[in-house]
Amino acid sequence: MVKFRTPIGARIRRKRIAAGLSQVALARMLGISASYLNLIENNKRSIGGKLLLRIGERLGIDLEHLSGESEARTIAAIGDLMAEPLMRGIEIEPQAVRDLVARFPDAGTALARLHRAYADATMEIETLRHRLKSDPLLSEMLHEILNRIAGIKSGAEILADIPDITEEERRRFITTINTEARELVPTTQSLLAYFDQTSARQRPVSPIREVDEAIIAHNNHFPELETIAEALRGEIAGTGPIAEQPLAAALERRFGIACRIGGSADPGTPELVFPDTTPRPARIFRMLRAYASHASAESLGQTMHRLELSTEEARGLALRALSSYVAGAIMMPYDAFLGMAEENRYDVELLSVLAGVSFEQAAHRLVTLRGKGREGLPFGFLRADRSGRLTKRFPLPGLTIPGFGHGCPLWPIYDAFATSGVVRQVSVFPGGGRFLLVARTVSKHAARFGQKPLTFSIMLACDVVHADRTVYGDGLDLGGAPVEVGPSCVPCPRLSCAHRQEIPA
Template structure:
């Protein structure tokens, strides 16, 4: 059996089927007719009295243009992790909600589960903001939910679309054909197009003149100003982002409105993300990139060179290859600093992420910070048994004059079952996955010497006469 081939498990996805049908404004009879099923059979599927078969999954993909992975039992990992974190909070832990009950809630009533998880996240953000305000004893009160909640809402909106926007792909294809853009020497073509069509001249200025800014659009002087600190490989990307702002404003606003975000700030942040998406699609055409990725077995160095982009840009773009009928490997991507702060994250439907607190110190992505520009490839296993491949590399970015360089770790990962299709995993043949967690507070491992906090859902039990591998002892509940 091929490495990535797995037997199809029974999939009960009644709630997701019902939600999809209602989103399309269809009755059960209409949806059943479109799928080639009887209305009574669809009714059984929606009530989880019958599993979704492979034929029904294929019919869903063909009729409604959906990714069948969204109907897999494991596709709600992030929601399940959010519910477990909420249930483990001291405020709710006395109710003793176990994992099975939470999974049943996520499967049977996903919208209620999402509302519960968002309410808990807002509670955590507000509590943190209140504690910070009390410490500082000055400054305005934090907005409801806080900036962290705004950021999470944008990340969730991108995950809801599987970080794939056919509308932006089509717009980028149209513009690329109009410019005659190729994979090589794009700076001159983009600069000429900006000048001829928008009247903006591109200028590269000293860092001192830019006062720490990397890009500034000067409407008064009709200039796109780029700092000399922007690497040559990223200048075309900044021009492409500017073109998204100038030419795709109506489309960006339409997509932002459709996302139903909680605040104007969230919509602005979402639009910035969409502009970056458009730039990636313009410089790395979907079909060309997918073909090159499959041909090179996702060799990140070769893909960077071929499309003249940075490591972070190619990793980000690979998370967007989710076109129905022409999908790349399902990747997630994380960018963290030395303190464990996550500043970029995509692919929450593949692996769950911690909403609060630091990550796991045993992940190799933190080691990558100390060895920039070197790959650190490893296999990992989460407490729930999920195994995945991670490809981490440190990245150094120039900081404003007088400040030290900024170092991040970028990690691109996927399920271990896909490792055979990735050239970077060839060195791991026969390797045993190393145990990691999402975050200490959601990890049940009791033998971890690097544990910083006890798990939220376990009772702390300290024995003065015994010191184990972990600095904390805890019981079963």
């Protein structure tokens, strides 16, 4: 399988020519060589950060239009499509895909949607196959149907093959066949009704993936929610820090939601009950999410509807995700947190201490710092559980991340489970993108003796050109030989990799 670069070079070239600038003139304005600009325009160099900003300013191109992130997602989806066994034997040139996405973006989007629908249908088939094996109701109905068909077949064979049976025996066999046939009808109808209900429950896209893709399409940044968060923070805490007890009192006073630690929830009472092992940042986050969902229900609903989701289940998940976004923005106000991140060179552990939040909360907030004209360092984000399954993701152009399942075993997100500290690594992906990957484990709650802690691994990724802006680039040979990684084993083209766990596509 071939990985493809984002085709933004052609867009830059067209804008440069329309502006009447030569490569030499534009390169001089940007402070780079004409040969380097030529590589960019021919999609042989990835760009980002301040250089991307300067190009946008000089050519009058909006950064969102210039970054090529939507094209990168489409190209990655086409790459996943070409990795499917169904496509074996079909060769496609990288330039052809770049041209398709650059010249006919709707066609590229159509291919991406078709692949997503195909993946969802395949998953549904696997689910039904598992259900046929393990569902007791299905097993019972199928067993009954097979038994009755066997009875009918046996009686019919006797009538057809044994000529000297008595008339009484013949009537008895005919009666048995009629009875089995009549009893077979309602069982078969029940089975058909069961599958009709299953079919009605099917969705063209899984709700979680649909919500993920919608949020990623909005660059995981919602200016209107930032405004809401700023207003709610002033309402809750003024200019001071978020304190747990006043927040709990505000929740109960305004919305009748009581908060307590320990015990079990009363189903008839609106309350938040926290296990006594829940860390303070997690308690505050949940209270803020509840406050935001009640105080800004109408605004959250408007933002959710703009995501254009297809099912009620997806819309419910989106409302929860958007409420969580507001909660994180209340805990870490945009401008203050961005300034703190820049000042401390994106040291996530230090930022979590300074902001009074968890490592995961600080890492996730960094990914949302995409405000136009005041962007933070662009990060990709991943979370994995102990089984290796990816449970949260936010990709970057060139950083190929599977939509579900497991990632590359060579990512430091998996190494982090073996240590209590931060693991960092310079990696190169099959498409040529070089990234600084930083990972650390986090525990969702403190465990009592005898309890197994709920542990995840969090990984941030940034283009290696930004690595020196972070503390994590210190002491690393950023120009040395990187670790060769892939997206996951099936689509990875590194056929000689000793860590491969799946047959390559």
